[in-house]
Amino acid sequence: MKARVHVMLKDxxxxxxxxxxxxxxxxLGFEGIRGVRQGKVIELDLADGTxxxxxxxxxxxxxxxxxxxxxxxxxx
Amino acid sequence: MRAAxxxxxxxxxxxxxAVAFRAAGFRVEMVWHxxxxxPKGVDIVGIPGGFSFGDYLRCGAIAAxxxxxxxxxxxxxxGGHVLGICNGFQILTETGILPGALLRNAGLKxxxxxxxxxxxxxxxxxxxxxxxxxxxxxPVAHHDGNYTASNEIVMRLKDEDRVAFxxxxxxxxxxxxxxxxxSSNRRVLGMMPHPERAAEEAHGGTDGRALFSGLASMFAxx
Numbered sequence: 146m147k148a149r150v151h152v153m154l155k156d157x158x159x160x161x162x163x164x165x166x167x168x169x170x171x172x173l174g175f176e177g178i179r180g181v182r183q184g185k186v187i188e189l190d191l192a193d194g195t196x197x198x199x200x201x202x203x204x205x206x207x208x209x210x211x212x213x214x215x216x217x218x219x220x221x
Numbered sequence: 222m223r224a225a226x227x228x229x230x231x232x233x234x235x236x237x238x239a240v241a242f243r244a245a246g247f248r249v250e251m252v253w254h255x256x257x258x259x260p261k262g263v264d265i266v267g268i269p270g271g272f273s274f275g276d277y278l279r280c281g282a283i284a285a286x287x288x289x290x291x292x293x294x295x296x297x298x299x300g301g302h303v304l305g306i307c308n309g310f311q312i313l314t315e316t317g318i319l320p321g322a323l324l325r326n327a328g329l330k331x332x333x334x335x336x337x338x339x340x341x342x343x344x345x346x347x348x349x350x351x352x353x354x355x356x357x358x359x360p361v362a363h364h365d366g367n368y369t370a371s372n373e374i375v376m377r378l379k380d381e382d383r384v385a386f387x388x389x390x391x392x393x394x395x396x397x398x399x400x401x402x403x404s405s406n407r408r409v410l411g412m413m414p415h416p417e418r419a420a421e422e423a424h425g426g427t428d429g430r431a432l433f434s435g436l437a438s439m440f441a442x443x
Contacts, residue, residue, distance in 0.1 A: 154324075158369065159394065161329050207286055210279055210315065212322040213369060 146191050148200045149219040152209045153184035222247045222440045226267040227293070229254045229284045234270035234306065234417060241417040242267065245433035246441075254287040264440050265302040266293055268309030270362070270415060280323065280365045281311030290316055303409045304347065304436075307363055310401070310411030319402055319411045320378070321370030327394025331364040335426060337389035338400055338414055342382045345407040350435025356389060357428035359414040361400075366413040368395040368402070378402055385410055 154160045160182050167181040187208055189200065200218050209216040224247040228235045239249045250260045254273075259266060273284035284290065290312070297303050297318050305313040313319040326332060335358050343353040351357065370378070375396055378384055386401035393413075401412030416429030 158324070159327065161325050161327050161367075161394070165329055207278070207282060210282065210322055212314070212320075213324065 146193050146195065147221040148189045148191055148195070148197075149221060150187040150189065150200065150204055150208055151184060151217045151219070152187065152204075152214050153182060153216070154213055155215050158213050222437060223260065223263045224249050224265045224267055225252045225260050225263040226250070226269060227252050227254060227289055228269070229271070229273035229287065231273045231275055232269050232271035232308070234308075234415065237415075237417045238267050238269045238306065241420040241429070241433050244420065244430075245437040247433075247437065252289060254284065254289050257288045257292065259289070259292050259296055263301075265304060265436065266296060268293070268303065268305040268312050270307030270309060273308055273312065276365075279311075279315070281308060281313075281315040284308075284312045285315035294318060297404065297409050300406060300408060302346065305409075305411040306415055306417065307361075307366075307413055310413055311365065313409065313411040318409055319404060320374045321368055321402065323365050323413070324367040324369050324394070325365050326363070326367050331362075332366070332393060333360075333362040335360045335419070336392065336414075339387045339389050341384035341387050341401075342403065344382060345385065345403055345410065346436055346439040347403075347410045347432055348385055348435065349439050350431030357431075358419065358426050359386075359416055359429050360418045360426075361392070361414045362418075363393070363413050366393045366395065366400075368399045368413075370396065375399075381405065383407070386412055386414065 163181040163183040204216045224242045242249050311323050340351040340355045383403040388398040388400050416432040419426040419429035
């Protein structure tokens, strides 16, 4: 089984990389981009029966820094 | 006086830090990240700069979960001294020993140059060789040194006089220009600038030397 973890900087935390991407899109002529936030996706290949609680523990302990990041888990 | 310096795969300031500690009179022991104990009786643990584990996932995140970091946490909780420089500061925030986090520099550039710092607090062993408000030139070399913390934590750091160093002018987006912070017991310091790179005449500046000599005189007096 697999799980997918989406990690994003929390709202309110400045994302300079997202801002740079926004500027670059503007430079390419795309208009009306109000904001870009850049995060990461982590795919985990897990032993069958691994619970979402375990994945949450992985996020809290390592995959996300909850001081600055939030995460969302997708069990696939 | 004894210092232990932790080495991770990807550390690259470990030997510079050892030289600076030795020059100040410390006996230095290097400790590998897989070690499960610190040398008995060390006065201070140094966590050096570099790119531990290639900065994979987040700077310092993987190092913070290495066996030696559990020991460093216990050492800090017991009231031991820890100095984390650059990647060492990132590791200290990732372990939760120090509050806040270090984000990508606001200008997205890796910043590598000597720049002026203001000593924020002289009330700790690390800054005893300086005066509060003193301006010193220390090199920085980082991509992720943009210190951030909740408003509540920033207020507490200021109220408790725990900002050890500030950048003299905005540099990487750090809240309040914070360059280094102290733990609540003032025995753990994390800082992005590299005092060990300004410790000898050949470095082009010696303003970092007082950090190590100040530490040595505090420990010698203890």
